[in-house]
Amino acid sequence: xxxxxxxxxxxxxxRLAMPLLLAxxxxxxxxxxxxxxxxxxxxxxxxxxxxxxxxxATGTPVIGLLAGIAASLLIALVQAxxxxxxxxxxxxxxxxxxxxxxxxxTFLFRELRGAGSSDLIPGLPVWHIPVLSSVPILGPALFQHxxxxxxxxxxxxxxxxxxxxxxxxLAIRAxxxxxxxxxxxxxxxxxTRYLGVLYAGGMAGVAGAFLSIADLDTFTExxxxxxxxxxxxxxxxxxxxxxxxxxxCLLFGAATALQFLLPNLGFAxxxxxxxxxxxxxxxxAVGGLVGNIRTPSALSFPFFxxx
Amino acid sequence: xxxxxxxxxxxxxxxxxxxxxxxxxxxVTCAALAxxxxxxxxxxxxxxxxxxxxxxxxxxxxxxxxxxLNRAVPFALVGLGFILAAKANLTNVGGEGQIAVGGILATAxxxxxxxxxxxxxxxxxxxxxxxxAGALWGGIxxxxxxxxxxxxxxxxxxxxxIAVNLVYWSVGSVNLLRKPQTSASTQPESLEIPDLTKxxxxxxxxxxxxxxxxxxxxxxxxxxxxxxxxxAFGVRLRAIGLNPLAARRAGVSQNLQxxxxxxxxxLGGMAGAIMIQGDQYVLKIGFSSNYxxxxxxxxxxARGSAVGVIAGALFFGFLRSGGMSMEMMARVPSAVVWICQxxxxxxxxxxSAWLDMRRISAGRRP
Numbered sequence: 001x002x003x004x005x006x007x008x009x010x011x012x013x014x015r016l017a018m019p020l021l022l023a024x025x026x027x028x029x030x031x032x033x034x035x036x037x038x039x040x041x042x043x044x045x046x047x048x049x050x051x052x053x054x055x056x057a058t059g060t061p062v063i064g065l066l067a068g069i070a071a072s073l074l075i076a077l078v079q080a081x082x083x084x085x086x087x088x089x090x091x092x093x094x095x096x097x098x099x100x101x102x103x104x105x106t107f108l109f110r111e112l113r114g115a116g117s118s119d120l121i122p123g124l125p126v127w128h129i130p131v132l133s134s135v136p137i138l139g140p141a142l143f144q145h146x147x148x149x150x151x152x153x154x155x156x157x158x159x160x161x162x163x164x165x166x167x168x169x170l171a172i173r174a175x176x177x178x179x180x181x182x183x184x185x186x187x188x189x190x191x192t193r194y195l196g197v198l199y200a201g202g203m204a205g206v207a208g209a210f211l212s213i214a215d216l217d218t219f220t221e222x223x224x225x226x227x228x229x230x231x232x233x234x235x236x237x238x239x240x241x242x243x244x245x246x247x248x249c250l251l252f253g254a255a256t257a258l259q260f261l262l263p264n265l266g267f268a269x270x271x272x273x274x275x276x277x278x279x280x281x282x283x284x285a286v287g288g289l290v291g292n293i294r295t296p297s298a299l300s301f302p303f304f305x306x307x
Numbered sequence: 308x309x310x311x312x313x314x315x316x317x318x319x320x321x322x323x324x325x326x327x328x329x330x331x332x333x334x335v336t337c338a339a340l341a342x343x344x345x346x347x348x349x350x351x352x353x354x355x356x357x358x359x360x361x362x363x364x365x366x367x368x369x370x371x372x373x374x375x376l377n378r379a380v381p382f383a384l385v386g387l388g389f390i391l392a393a394k395a396n397l398t399n400v401g402g403e404g405q406i407a408v409g410g411i412l413a414t415a416x417x418x419x420x421x422x423x424x425x426x427x428x429x430x431x432x433x434x435x436x437x438x439x440a441g442a443l444w445g446g447i448x449x450x451x452x453x454x455x456x457x458x459x460x461x462x463x464x465x466x467x468x469i470a471v472n473l474v475y476w477s478v479g480s481v482n483l484l485r486k487p488q489t490s491a492s493t494q495p496e497s498l499e500i501p502d503l504t505k506x507x508x509x510x511x512x513x514x515x516x517x518x519x520x521x522x523x524x525x526x527x528x529x530x531x532x533x534x535x536x537x538x539a540f541g542v543r544l545r546a547i548g549l550n551p552l553a554a555r556r557a558g559v560s561q562n563l564q565x566x567x568x569x570x571x572x573x574l575g576g577m578a579g580a581i582m583i584q585g586d587q588y589v590l591k592i593g594f595s596s597n598y599x600x601x602x603x604x605x606x607x608x609a610r611g612s613a614v615g616v617i618a619g620a621l622f623f624g625f626l627r628s629g630g631m632s633m634e635m636m637a638r639v640p641s642a643v644v645w646i647c648q649x650x651x652x653x654x655x656x657x658x659s660a661w662l663d664m665r666r667i668s669a670g671r672r673p
Contacts, residue, residue: 087660088657091398091607092604093653096652096653099645099649099652102642103644103649106640106642107346107643111350229461229468270479271479272479276472276476279468283465286458287455
């Protein structure tokens with residue numbers, strides 16, 4: 001394996017991990033607040049679609065990014081009304097949204113662009129970090145990514161700080177562990193959970209936009225292909241700890257990147273085996289390597305006042 | 308934990324047949340279908356042509372009715388597995404993967420040896436192999452749940468993604484199930500299974516493809532309904548679902564959760580075998596085409612009732628047939644059907660939660 005190949009492998013691992021990392025970190029906030037968003041897949045797909053279409057229409061990828069976030073927030077808002085206010089089953093609602101968003105995006109994409117269209121979409125600029133990007137191996141691996149990649153790192157670090165060091169973070173954790181006690185302590189459980197779901201929505205929107213206007217610069221029907229579910233698995237794999245979730249995302253990214261590396265190295269591994277590798281790893285992870293699992297106690301349970 | 312108890316309260320009477328619990332899903336379903344029609348109109352397609360295409364595809368001939376009923380079978384089996392596991396407070400969303408492994412094993416058994424068996428056994432052996440494969444697939448999630456406390460929603464989902472790729476692998480490699488390549492254009496799919504291993508048809512009408520899967524699903528529904536509502540096993544499942552700790556103290560083994568997921572998986576695997584032996588006859592990439600996920604939705608919406616599963620499965624079966632016909636005859640994108648399905652799922656979940664909320668607040672009034 002040459003240095004160049006190592007550099008490329010690291011670069012593609014990071015590139016593939018970033019959308020998972022963004023979505024998983026947002027989902028972490030929501031799950032800490034006690035709401036599970038199985039709709040993460042749909043939120044990402046909605047974000048990817050809106051970002052692509054608006055970027056194409058305006059020619060300005062930044063507006064596309066904002067549209068992606070807005071679309072995903074809208075899905076999250078409806079999801080929050082259903083799972084927090086109406087206390088509907090969070091799994092049913094999540095699955096419903098995934099079907100609905102797949103339908104809406106596919107329908108609109110075909111109406112707007114025609115079936116099978118894969119136009120190149122104006123994407124966010126790639127940043128070559130001065131000096132560092134010209135270092136051999138490390139440069140291409142770490143310092144020649146899309147601008148959204150670096151913004152994403154800031155968002156993730158910011159989210160960790162938000163959970164650990166702010167009163168909002170404390171409220172989030174309280175309503176996810178013991179909503180009754182949190183309610184008695186004067187925390188508005190419903191409002192906090194709304195914000196948690198919306199946070200997950202916003203981050204999933206960025207994650208989706210990363211796919212369509214930072215990584216691939218195109219939109220294809222159902223392009224998230226299970227990334228939302230991998231992000232959910234990362235949160236479990238990471239045992240609801242921020243940095244561990246990030247490691248899980250990196251592992252999944254690297255497992256996916258092997259698809260490109262192994263053929264280059266001359267290993268003939270059947271494609272399906274490589275495609276299933278991230279899921280096998282995720283299963284092993286959630287099934288045993290994690291150690292003691294510390295799920296937020298009230299995860300997926302709706303809150304009823306006065307019982 | 309009070310919030311958990313609140314959840315238990317809403318599981319209590321799944322079969323309570325108040326007028327609204329039936330009417331409201333029907334109303335929201337009609338509303339979702341109306342949205343679908345609106346979208347179709349927006350694309351400029353003719354509504355009467357679309358509706359007639361739907362009608363012809365879903366109900367228009369004995370062939371159409373047979374095909375719709377055949378489609379309802381896997382929905383019903385996966386949905387029944389779902390409510391069985393749900394009794395033990397387990398959410399089996401792995402129907403897609405269970406169908407996939409069931410289909411692989413059924414095809415393998417049918418192609419390698421089953422046609423040497425006498426007529427009845429030649430049909431039964433692949434069916435059994437598929438069922439066992441599904442049970443194993445569900446059992447893995449069950450084992451992880453019981454031994455490691457792994458959330459079964461995630462494990463069954465991940466197992467589904469693995470299984471779908473296993474299908475891809477099996478039909479992509481000539482060492483596995485891919486048919487011998489005669490030319491470069493050979494599709495990655497298996498050979499057709501021998502006639503002897505195909506499910507017998509229900510009617511003598513040659514234009515109808517209705518097979519005995521319908522009978523199998525009906526029997527499964529009765530068995531599941533009786534087990535859940537009348538048997539000691541059902542009571543134990545419910546006990547472990549409501550309060551695992553108390554159930555263990557009362558002598559109910561937690562391994563029952565493993566068994567519940569294995570049984571649910573077995574029903575899913577049987578669905579996969581029936582899809583291969585009943586009408587597809589060939590294993591292809593994506594042969595499970597979301598039947599498993601739709602079956603889970605049927606189970607979710609049925610809220611624990613086997614009758615509800617059958618109703619939902621029939622509805623989805625006719626909806627899928629009609630939707631495919633709309634796409635072929637009226638050029639309506641299949642995405643409209645997904646939109647309707649998604650809206651129906653969300654609207655039914657939301658409206659039934661709203662009903663529960665009203666019931667709870669009404670119950671509190673003196």
